[in-house]
Amino acid sequence: MGIENRQNPRYPEIGRIIAPELCALPGILDNISLSGCKIHFPVSVVVDLESEYMIKVSLSRSIEEAPLQLMCKPMWVKENQGTTQIGLQILYSPDDARLREFVSYLQAMGEDDDEIPDIL
Numbered sequence: 001m002g003i004e005n006r007q008n009p010r011y012p013e014i015g016r017i018i019a020p021e022l023c024a025l026p027g028i029l030d031n032i033s034l035s036g037c038k039i040h041f042p043v044s045v046v047v048d049l050e051s052e053y054m055i056k057v058s059l060s061r062s063i064e065e066a067p068l069q070l071m072c073k074p075m076w077v078k079e080n081q082g083t084t085q086i087g088l089q090i091l092y093s094p095d096d097a098r099l100r101e102f103v104s105y106l107q108a109m110g111e112d113d114d115e116i117p118d119i120l
Contacts, residue, residue, distance in 0.1 A: 010038070029059070039055070047084070052073050068102070
């Protein structure tokens with residue numbers, strides 16, 4: 001696998017994706033950053049790479065209960081054995097401030113994990 005050219009670090013996070021324009025079934029968030037996220041659906045999904053989609057993301061570690069509303073543009077799509085993975089670029093969104101707050105939280109959590117020594 002080649003070197004990834006990312007604008008911002010991605011953080012693993014599980015969440016529920018609601019994107020009725022993409023799929024009637026909910027999807028799953030795999031990771032998130034300030035500039036993008038990777039999601040997947042348990043079914044085949046037709047994705048228009050030229051369209052923008054409003055997705056709602058319910059985060060597992062969210063401080064607030066309301067899902068994040070993010071306007072996204074698909075950058076790539078991979079289908080494998082009836083599932084669909086989608087890499088999304090996050091455009092300016094209604095919940096941009098909440099996204100920044102949550103990613104800062106994930107970053108701080110990651111730094112806290114680095115301080116905990118491994119006990120064998």
